[in-house]
Amino acid sequence: MxxxxxxxxxxxxxxxxxxxxxxxxxxxxxTRAARSVSEIIRGNVFTRINAILGVLFVIVLSTGSLINGAFGLLIIANSAIGIIQELRAKQTLDKLAIVGQAKPLxxxxxxxxxxxxxxxxxxxxxxxxxxxxxxxxxxxxxxxxxxxxxxxxxxxxxxxxxxxxxxxxxxxxxxxxxxxxxxxxxxxxxxxxxxxxxASKFTLVRSELRNGINQILRFITYLLIPAGALIIYTQLFTTDSGWRESVLRMVGALVPMVPEGLVLMTSIAFAVGVIRLGRRQCLVNELPAIEGLARVDVVCADKTGTLTENGMRVSDLKVLESRSVTDVLAQLAADDARPNASMAAIAEAYAVPPGWTATATAPFKSATKWSGASYAEHGNWVIGAPDVLLDPASPVAEDAERIGARGLRVLLLGSSDRPVDAPDAPGVVTPAALVVLEQRVRPDARGTLDYFASQHVAIKVISGDNAVSVGAVAGSLGLQGETMDARRLPEQQDELAETLEECTTFGRVRPDQKRAMVHALQSRGHTVAMTGDGVNDVLALKDADIGVAMGSGSSASRAVAQIVLLDNKFATLPYVVGEGRRVIGNIERVSNLFLTKTVYSVLLAVLVGLAGLSAEIFDTDPLLFPFQPIHVTIAAWFTIGIPAFVLSLAPNNERAHPGFVRRVMTAALPSGVVVGIATFTSYLLAYQGRAATETEQTQASTAALITLLVAALWVLAVVARPYEWWRVALVSISALAYVVIFSIPAARELFILDPTNMTTTSTALAIGIAAAAAIEVLWWVQGHVLGERRRLWRAADG
Known part of the structure; x- marks a missing residue:
């Protein structure tokens, strides 16, 4: 202080x-746009899905069948899990935000x-x-x-x-x-x-997952309204089973139509991602940025502070004239109230200024690449890029270029023929010395670049430093491709985009050019991440699809970035990409499970409803819905609920693919149709009509449930691929859980199950196995349609 x-x-x-x-x-x-604790609680309790389940729960309670109201526990579970995870994420982010926030002087x-x-x-x-x-x-x-x-x-x-x-x-x-x-x-x-x-300027990161899930939920809403109306009418007004039985069957049809866990699992996946990245000192300002970085195919990396460490040291001083230049360097450094890394290194090397008084000063700007001061009788002095202050073809500039080719930063100290605050400054510059600065390449930079190369993510090194020096650093890190001086870059966007496709490394880039380069890459359909730490990176960070700032960078760069690496480690980026891939891949898996359930539930309701209408028209036996609420509740436990929770948090390194909605619907619709038709067929074969006893009706419901469970478990087995030991264990334990439920007499009585009719049960099993075989064939066909190579087992390299 x-x-x-x-x-x-x-x-x-x-x-x-x-x-x-x-x-x-x-x-x-x-300090950051985050929900308060009360908003988090309200947002997780008062949801549309909870409202639907709550109304159905009250209806079931009115029948006096408490066990059939077990699905009401979903309201508590959904709310509690959502609140706990979001509060944990908020706590993590708030702590990191305090560490990473800009602190004005x-x-x-x-x-x-x-x-x-x-x-x-x-x-x-x-x-x-x-x-x-x-x-x-x-x-x-x-x-x-x-x-x-x-x-x-x-x-x-x-x-x-x-x-x-x-x-x-x-x-x-x-x-x-x-x-x-x-x-x-x-x-x-x-x-x-x-x-x-x-909200007229600042927008959230575009999230394909968020938009896709909203689109899917709208589609489901359109299905629910007619299917729900049909099943309500047929169960309440066409059957003669009494109002309690009819109400329970109606609720049994409506409950599984609601994808109650889809939004919850998505929120949990994002929240856990935030917590995991927080442990690596990575502040995520916008949650979908995790997803966004996983979709990136071009990373524009600033050299200084990203590939190299921030600190510098003076490694050599090449004096070009007889007078002492160390006094000038010391005074210029002393007069810089806010020195950048270069001037800080000079101040450390030449710590005793002569005590001159500046009559004029010119601060360093990224656009001009030089700074300076005028000292009356001691002259006008400038320091900056040799190829900017001198003719690039001059011997001194060429000498600086040769030194820079070794990956060193070279500054020219020169005297000017006019005051540094003159409109046409710096004027004619007479070289006095070359200051050679050494930057250390980050030890983790090579491994990070190798990771991106292995994932087919292109790297573009963009720097304000000399192009030859930047190229030398990039070459030492194994980056292949041409180096270009940005002063030769075309201004036309199409031509600029073409140049960016051809070259890898760019030097002498102005801030406005960094922004233009981001726009040019985006115009070619690329998803662009920009990393940087300086004020000259701010415009590009803001306009990139994902902006990544270093924690030690300027407050402006941290303010506009979606992700801030508080530990300043470029090597944290692969973990962010990995976390994004985990979120995307796992939400896709979970969506397949929930939407398959919605599809077969709606289809089953429509088929039963149409059968009920035909019965009314042709005066035949009406068709009760096969399941009571407790049946669909236990069906969801081990085919969807618990497995979905495990899968949403599991490791997943698969590359992110575009087309979330198409991919999910391509998988869920056919599988849901197969499960729905198989279950309806099994029920029709077991259904004894209006004259059926209560035992026979329970046996028919049990047969339909057995078929549904076998088919739904195979959907889980397909979604869990490619297999690892724990995925096989998850599917096996889920199947074993139902074997246990059906084997224990007390459980059968509690859950209203009766598998004792061996003919009916065997038929149900056979239909379920046939449905599972159809789902297996569909999985291989879908892979061909989507252009994906299907694998049963995960490869050794992950």
Missing amino acids: SAPSDNLVAGLSDAEVAARVAEGKTNDVP VRRQSGTQPMPPSEVVLDDVIELGPGDQIVVDGVILEETNLEVDESLLTGEADAIAKDAGDHVMSGSFVVAGSGAYRATKVGREAYAAKLAEE
Whole structure:
């Protein structure tokens, strides 16, 4: 903490801060868009599915059959599991958000120190430097070459120079210079807070899973209405079984139509993914970003801070003229209030400045690639990219190029013929020295790039550094492909996209070019992830499909990214991709189970309903629905409920495929039709008509249930592929559970089962086995239709 000096605007006193807090003039906007605890509880309890099951539960209770109301436990289980997992995810994210949030430098009379944004109050004085995000609206009090980028708010691409008295808006960020501003609007009065509430600028990551499941649920709703109406009418008004029996059969038809666990399992899969990634210090600002990164096929990686470590050191100094340049380097570094990594390395190497007074300064900008200062009689000095400050064909620039080819960063120190704040600066530059900086390649970078290569994800290295130097670093990491100087990049999007397909490494890239490169790749149908840590990466991070920022990066880059790697490890990305694949693959499996159940339940209801209508028309025996609620409840336990929970959390490294809805419906519809027709056939063969005794009706229901269980277990066996030992165990235990239920007399009595008629039971088993064989054939045919190689067992390499 440093005390304010006399020539700076003083901040608030502790008493003034306390008074503003008491008046509620604080920056009370939540740090991240997250549901509160009460919202989580309401969101998981008061759902459409819980409402449907709740009404059906009350109807069943009115009949006095408590055991048939067992499905009501689903309401409690769905709500409790959903609440617990979402609260765990919220706790993880909130802790990480506190660690990763931008902390503005607040100047008060008690000292200047970084503070959480929520502790900023009205009239606070906040200091600014390159890469700082402006957290509240305010008025500039002090500035030194201050430039602010407001593109995230206004869409205007050019940085705007700010003078004392100018207004700045929250959500913008500093690209160059330094200064201080006084907070004039805080909390929900601030511009960015209003913008976010109106949702006019900030959008969620596009989620194929979320959109697909919503589309499927709409489709199911259209099926439920006519099927439900038909079964309600036929069971209540065409049968003569008494209102209790009719009501129980009606509810038995309606309950399995509701995919009660689909949304729950999806939420759990995402929540567990957040918790797992949180343990790796990965902050996921938007949950579908986990899914998005798993679908990425191009990763645009910044070199500095991503492939190489942030820190640098001066490894060599090539002096080009007789006068001492170490004093100049020391003074330039000392005069930089917010040094970047290069100037920090120079300040460490040349720590004793001569004490000159700067008459003019020019901050470093990614667009210009140089900075400098004028020192009256000591001259005008600039430091930056040799190939920018000099003619690239000059001997000094060529020498710098040769050094850079070894993967080193080279800066030119030179004297200028005009002040650095002149409109046409830097003017003519006379070389004085080449400063050679060494960056260490991250030890985990090679393995990470190899992983992406093995997964057919293209890597594009995009950097503001010299192209030859960037190419050398990329080459040392095993990246193949051409290197290009971005100053030669075409501006036309189609031509730019073509160039990006051909080249791998790009140097001297401006911030606006990074953004254009992301757009060009997206125009070719690529799903693009952008990694970066600097202020020059912000625009590209925002426009990429998935933005990944380093925790040590600028506050602006962390603010716009969907994923923040708080431990600054590029090697965490494969784990994020793996988590996304687990979520996508497992939700697809679980969706197959739930939608198969919905399809066969709706089909069975329609077939029974049509049979009931025909009975009314032709005056034949009406058809009771085969199942009471307890039957469909126990059928769901081990064919869907428990296996779906296990499968939703299981490891899964399969590549993410597009077309979620098509793939799920291609699998679930045929399987559901087979199960529904087989179950209806088994029931028809066992049904004894209106004259059937209660025992005969129970035996017919049991026969239909046996057929359904055999077929549904084979659906589970297919969905669980490719097999590993634990998947085989899951299917086997599920099948064994039903054998146990049917073997224990007390369980048979409790669950209203009677398999004692061996002819009926044997027929039901045979039909179930035939249905299982049909499902097996369908699985292989579906693989051919979808163009997928079917495998029974997981390969040794996963």
